[in-house]
Amino acid sequence: MPEQLTLYYHKPSPYSKKIELALVEANAPYKAYEVDLLNKPEWFAKKVHPVGKVPVVTYGGPDVDPEDPSPLAARIAESNVILEFIADLYPDSGLMPKDHVLRAYVRVFIDATIKHVEEPLYAFFVGTEPSYENVLKGIEFVQGLLEEGREFAVGGHFTIADACITSPLTILKIITESDIGGFSVGMGYKLGEELKGPKFVKFMKYVKRVLERPSLKQVYDEEHAITFFRTIKFAERAQ
Numbered sequence: 001m002p003e004q005l006t007l008y009y010h011k012p013s014p015y016s017k018k019i020e021l022a023l024v025e026a027n028a029p030y031k032a033y034e035v036d037l038l039n040k041p042e043w044f045a046k047k048v049h050p051v052g053k054v055p056v057v058t059y060g061g062p063d064v065d066p067e068d069p070s071p072l073a074a075r076i077a078e079s080n081v082i083l084e085f086i087a088d089l090y091p092d093s094g095l096m097p098k099d100h101v102l103r104a105y106v107r108v109f110i111d112a113t114i115k116h117v118e119e120p121l122y123a124f125f126v127g128t129e130p131s132y133e134n135v136l137k138g139i140e141f142v143q144g145l146l147e148e149g150r151e152f153a154v155g156g157h158f159t160i161a162d163a164c165i166t167s168p169l170t171i172l173k174i175i176t177e178s179d180i181g182g183f184s185v186g187m188g189y190k191l192g193e194e195l196k197g198p199k200f201v202k203f204m205k206y207v208k209r210v211l212e213r214p215s216l217k218q219v220y221d222e223e224h225a226i227t228f229f230r231t232i233k234f235a236e237r238a239q
Contacts (some may be wrong), residue, residue: 003060005030005089006069008048010037011221012228015079017054022083022163025089030057031094033066043067047076057082064134073174083160094157105154109145109161116141118168124191125171127182127234132191135172143203151209153174158213166210170220173211178226182234 006029007023009016015142023030035054045052047069061072069075076082086097097103116138123129143167145154153161175181176192195204210216 004058004063004073005031007055008035008044008054008058008066009033010035010054012047012225013037014171015168015176016169019055019057019082019086020080020162021166021215022086022095022160023216024215025158025163026093026095028090028093030067032238040067041067048075051062053077055082057085057086059215072082074142080114080160080164083110083163086148087160093181095163097155097157097159102155106159106161109142109153110140110164112145113161113168117165120135121168121172121175125175125181128185130185130187132183132194133166134183135191138196139200139203143206146202147208148202153206158215162210166216167212169211170216170222170225171209172207174222174226174229182225209216 005023005028006067007016009020009032011034020032035041035052037052037054040052048058049056056075056077057074058066058069058073060074061070063098064070085098087093091098096106117135117228120129121133124132124135150156152158155163175188176195177188179186179188181188181205194200
């Protein structure tokens with residue numbers, strides 16, 4: 001039986017959301033401690049992560065107060081590393097296929113998600129990239145990895161590949177439906193209109209399926225996320 005596992009997370013963080021989603025899909029017992037990234041407690045950098053990043057999990061050692069983690073517990077950071085760690089802890093969850101080829105495909109899909117969806121999408125979201133052209137190119141690339149009629153990213157079961165891409169897809173939905181971000185006013189809506197075209201039908205069907213998954217509804221509050229992102233002072237937006 002797996003040992004104690006504690007997740008340190010920040011609720012609006014899409015990186016944290018990946019881990020929460022995987023833990024729920026695995027039906028894993030765990031403790032959760034929310035870290036306020038705008039007002040991090042001093043003990044967090046000293047006892048959990050030296051640069052204060054989330055998500056982090058501690059695993060093993062005695063079951064103690066999350067504010068005073070045991071030195072005997074392992075500290076594991078980086079969201080995609082944690083995803084695979086959870087899949088290894090719970091091999092019967094299906095989060096990682098047992099077939100070696102499908103395991104490789106999961107890693108390929110995660111790599112593609114990071115390079116072609118996460119990176120351009122978050123650059124557009126925060127305003128460092130004024131155009132969404134790279135977002136569309138990345139989505140087209142990842143769409144090419146999806147098989148027609150297949151419910152999940154890889155194989156016949158929800159895996160960490162799906163968990164990895166679900167988080168940026170929640171941000172994509174906020175961008176395209178609420179026009180929130182550091183880009184020019186109205187660009188989020190325009191991106192949404194482009195994604196409704198016939199070119200992206202397969203991708204958007206997949207998006208609809210993963211965003212309706214019960215596990216996401218357990219860990220993600222869209223209204224809370226929208227409220228939080230409205231408080232962020234993005235660079236002055238062009239009209």
